[in-house]
Amino acid sequence: MIGPEIERLIQLLGKLPGLGPRSARRAALHLMKRRESLLVPLSEAMALAAEAIRTCEVCGNIDTRTPCTVCADPTRDRSTICVVEDAGDLWALERTRSYRGTYHVLGGTLSALQGVGPDDLNIASLVERARDGAVKEVILALNATVDGQTTAHVVTDRLAAADVTVSRLAHGVPVGGELDYLDDGTLTAALKARRPF
Amino acid sequence: MIGPEIERLIQLLGKLPGLGPRSARRAALHLMKRRESLLVPLSEAMALAAEAIRTCEVCGNIDTRTPCTVCADPTRDRSTICVVEDAGDLWALERTRSYRGTYHVLGGTLSALQGVGPDDLNIASLVERARDGAVKEVILALNATVDGQTTAHVVTDRLAAADVTVSRLAHGVPVGGELDYLDDGTLTAALKARRPF
Numbered sequence: 063m064i065g066p067e068i069e070r071l072i073q074l075l076g077k078l079p080g081l082g083p084r085s086a087r088r089a090a091l092h093l094m095k096r097r098e099s100l101l102v103p104l105s106e107a108m109a110l111a112a113e114a115i116r117t118c119e120v121c122g123n124i125d126t127r128t129p130c131t132v133c134a135d136p137t138r139d140r141s142t143i144c145v146v147e148d149a150g151d152l153w154a155l156e157r158t159r160s161y162r163g164t165y166h167v168l169g170g171t172l173s174a175l176q177g178v179g180p181d182d183l184n185i186a187s188l189v190e191r192a193r194d195g196a197v198k199e200v201i202l203a204l205n206a207t208v209d210g211q212t213t214a215h216v217v218t219d220r221l222a223a224a225d226v227t228v229s230r231l232a233h234g235v236p237v238g239g240e241l242d243y244l245d246d247g248t249l250t251a252a253l254k255a256r257r258p259f
Numbered sequence: 260m261i262g263p264e265i266e267r268l269i270q271l272l273g274k275l276p277g278l279g280p281r282s283a284r285r286a287a288l289h290l291m292k293r294r295e296s297l298l299v300p301l302s303e304a305m306a307l308a309a310e311a312i313r314t315c316e317v318c319g320n321i322d323t324r325t326p327c328t329v330c331a332d333p334t335r336d337r338s339t340i341c342v343v344e345d346a347g348d349l350w351a352l353e354r355t356r357s358y359r360g361t362y363h364v365l366g367g368t369l370s371a372l373q374g375v376g377p378d379d380l381n382i383a384s385l386v387e388r389a390r391d392g393a394v395k396e397v398i399l400a401l402n403a404t405v406d407g408q409t410t411a412h413v414v415t416d417r418l419a420a421a422d423v424t425v426s427r428l429a430h431g432v433p434v435g436g437e438l439d440y441l442d443d444g445t446l447t448a449a450l451k452a453r454r455p456f
Contacts, residue, residue, distance in 0.1 A: 065323025105305035126262025
């Protein structure tokens with residue numbers, strides 16, 4: 063009923079996060095109706111990005127250069143390394159504009175279920191960086207999930223060999239959040255970590 | 260913070276229906292992590308689709324050939340034309356496998372607000388096709404919205420010159436639907452159009 067080129071486009075669009083089979087069809091139609099203004103530019107942007115992307119040899123970030131923009135920036139504070147699960151978390155922290163140190167992207171979390179062990183993550187290169195005398199603090203900015211916290215413990219163990227302070231993000235009430243909607247774990251953590259007003 | 264190629268990819272992905280700025284970032288990251296298995300194939304599929312897409316010279320459908328697959332199919336019943344707003348509606352009807360006639364894609368609906376008049380839609384070519392002696396019935400499969408119904412009236416007026424029966428899709432209770440959740444208009448229509456059991 064429709065050409066194989068269009069079928070394949072729909073099938074591949076359906077692999078994007080957030081697009082199911084129905085929305086992939088809608089996206090394909092949207093693209094085909096906007097051939098010059100969207101379909102062709104997006105195809106070219108993807109080809110350019112595929113050509114340009116590099117994994118940073120220092121921190122594991124995804125960027126179009128290696129060392130990545132953050133690692134190459136001379137104004138960054140090299141005494142602090144913020145450890146994140148993946149590049150999306152790094153982008154989220156960068157958007158806050160409240161961190162001026164460097165990063166280290168693990169590339170995932172440990173997962174017994176999915177068979178991800180410590181050697182599958184960029185932990186060894188983190189320990190190597192941390193042993194460099196210039197680094198004073200490693201901040202673990204891992205997700206507050208079971209896998210994220212397991213990973214945090216293992217990373218902390220490995221970092222014992224390096225002379226650095228290991229810290230983690232604060233748990234507490236999200237800014238703008240209402241207590242009534244928070245889970246017990248978060249409320250308990252917020253209460254325990256209360257600060258003078 | 261990230262390369263211009265990646266920024267542009269995120270910006271263009273955000274123009275797809277169903278993807279906002281945040282999900283466009285997630286989609287870009289997803290693509291970049293799957294360079295060989297998704298980013299490159301999707302870029303190529305888009306380039307191929309951009310090259311291949313044609314608007315059917317007969318019915319206005321979007322396909323990779325003209326006349327489109329439906330118009331070129333010799334087994335299709337040429338005595339019936341089903342009028343739809345756009346190619347997505349044609350695809351939806353084709354998926355039902357319950358219609359074996361041909362189609363006519365208007366390319367939108369009349370809209371006073373958006374300045375879409377009868378001459379902006381493929382109505383003239385529909386009237387021309389309907390005047391061909393072989394066509395017996397025109398089915399209006401337009402959305403049950405105000406604009407869709409206005410368009411249905413205008414199309415019907417124009418078709419008065421042709422010797423065809425004009426019909427529309429039935430209104431009623433959606434299959435699997437619960438009466439309690441239906442609006443009054445649909446219930447009234449379903450009651451009026453009741454059928455012997």
